[in-house]
Amino acid sequence: MLNWDHVFATRMAHMRASEIRELLKLLERPDIISFAGGIPDPALFPEEAFKAAYADIFSGDRAAAALQYSVSEGYRPLRDWLRGEMEKIGIPCSVDNIFITSGSQQALDYLGKLFLSPKDTALVTWPTYLGALQAFNAYEPNYDQLTLTGNRTPESYRAAAENLGGAVKFAYLSADFSNPTGETVDREARERLLTLAEELDIAILEDAAYQSLRYEGEAIPPILALEIAQKGSIEETRTIYCGSFSKTLAPGLRVGFVVANQTVIRKLVLMKQAADLHSSSINQIAIANVAERHFDAQVAKIRAAYGARRDAMLKALATYMPAGTTWTRPEGGMFIWVTLPEGMDGAELLARSVETEKVAFVPGQAFFADRSGANTLRLSFCCANETMIDEGIKRLGRMVQGALAAAA
Missing domain, CATH: 3.40.640.10 (Type I PLP-dependent aspartate aminotransferase-like (Major domain))
Incomplete structure (x- = not known):
């Protein structure tokens, strides 16, 4: 049988599975509150505009060019x-x-x-x-x-x-x-x-x-x-x-x-x-x-929705996260970056969180070229409503508090 490792290019040794893409599988679990995927909310997609666009392509003289x-x-x-x-x-x-x-x-x-x-x-x-x-x-x-x-x-x-x-x-x-x-x-x-x-x-x-x-x-x-x-x-x-x-x-x-x-x-x-x-x-x-x-109307719509969700997550973090935990306060985008107290491990926290609190996020270590940053994590606020955000951050804060108490 062919020894595939022998014939693969050396560059394959540098390629790893995306930790985020693997985490996206959690979105299929209805019991999970996910702050993991950096993906837009499908409820905000301009579906009707795209339906009209594709219909226009096939009803006019652009169908041949489109295909x-x-x-x-x-x-x-x-x-x-x-x-x-x-x-x-x-x-x-x-x-x-x-x-x-x-x-x-x-x-x-x-x-x-x-x-x-x-x-x-x-x-x-x-x-x-x-x-x-x-x-x-x-x-x-x-x-x-x-x-x-x-x-x-x-x-x-x-x-x-x-x-x-x-x-x-x-x-x-x-x-x-x-x-x-x-x-x-x-x-x-x-x-x-x-x-x-x-x-x-x-x-x-x-x-x-x-x-x-x-x-x-x-x-x-x-x-x-x-x-x-x-x-x-x-x-x-x-x-x-x-x-x-x-x-x-x-x-x-x-x-x-x-x-x-x-x-x-x-x-x-x-x-x-x-x-x-x-x-x-x-x-x-x-x-x-x-x-x-x-485009302009679509951007205005998602700015209003995501801005409100960002505000909800920042409020929840301030309410539920224990002392010693810090986070960024972005003016836009999809993410908030959380730094946990020294000694905590985001990957270990995720494993416990998914099983006990049913909350998903991305451990921060994946974003460092040198694999440092173990005590960090990324939260995405775009695909959760304000109620889910409050409940999810409450659970996450409870778990972080519990981990700190256990380590004391």
């Missing part, structure tokens, strides 16, 4: 609409700077492939988005902690990468309401990152999956917008902006996008031609139809 192969760059009317949206947030560009992907996760995979050779270093925050680590892991990189306080010099990043046999290639971060912490990078830190990237001569991967989900406070220009303002043209920039319709319209259609200078876009197009030729034609057309007619 046919298409260009790798993406559906032109969708890219035209995105160009207008980018203009609104300070990113003037042309359709040639926009590339459609099968979800923003595919964009991260392509960018890992584009930049990383084995032993190269990716700079990521501690913690960072687990899906990004999974995408990059296939290309056998090393990771270094991206700090935005100015405490580290470019030379220290460069030397650390060289000592590991490679070079620093990019800095990856989610600047607005990040997954998993919900935190936002302020303008000064964004500008420091641009300076660091210039000194290291590396790319910046700006994951903007949650940018539309702001519930309070003033919007901060995207990193790409700040760089264009500095340099005058997107063609002179090193920031690569990754967006998605998954958190605003519907994740099941798998439509994401990249906005970048044309040198990068052309390379990504080559990758797509070799991988899946193009993203689903019919889904791109449907997304374009719904976005053009309903």
Whole structure:
């Protein structure tokens, strides 16, 4: 019998199952209050708008195009609409700077492939988005902690990468309401990152999956917008902006996008031609139809719903969590990051929680490239109503209090 381990590529040793995807199976259990999945509430999907969009496709003259192969760059009317949206947030560009992907996760995979050779270093925050680590892991990189306080010099990043046999290639971060912490990078830190990237001569991967989900406070220009303002043209920039319709319209259609200078876009197009030729034609057309007619109203609807659920979770945490436990207070997004007292283990807590309190969450260790952060956890508030949030956090707080008492 074939020894599969002998013939698998070495990159397979770096690939692990997603702890979050495994936890999503708990959503099928009706007795579980789940704060685990970072997924939108299906009750808020614009179902009627999509029904009308698909009906329109098949009742008009676009059916043949919707069912046919298409260009790798993406559906032109969708890219035209995105160009207008980018203009609104300070990113003037042309359709040639926009590339459609099968979800923003595919964009991260392509960018890992584009930049990383084995032993190269990716700079990521501690913690960072687990899906990004999974995408990059296939290309056998090393990771270094991206700090935005100015405490580290470019030379220290460069030397650390060289000592590991490679070079620093990019800095990856989610600047607005990040997954998993919900935190936002302020303008000064964004500008420091641009300076660091210039000194290291590396790319910046700006994951903007949650940018539309702001519930309070003033919007901060995207990193790409700040760089264009500095340099005058997107063609002179090193920031690569990754967006998605998954958190605003519907994740099941798998439509994401990249906005970048044309040198990068052309390379990504080559990758797509070799991988899946193009993203689903019919889904791109449907997304374009719904976005053009309903995007602003849909975003307003989900902002109101998710903002109320965020408020409910913050109130419940303040009411039920014992002293010594802290958490973030995000201005938007889908997540709150909880830090437990030292010595507690989020994974152990989850195992007990699912069995005794019937509450699910994501242990924080999964989001650290070095597997630290054992005493942290991520809570998502989007798929639970206010009553469920109050009851679930009450149970969780009771369990944390009990664990502290047992350890005393």
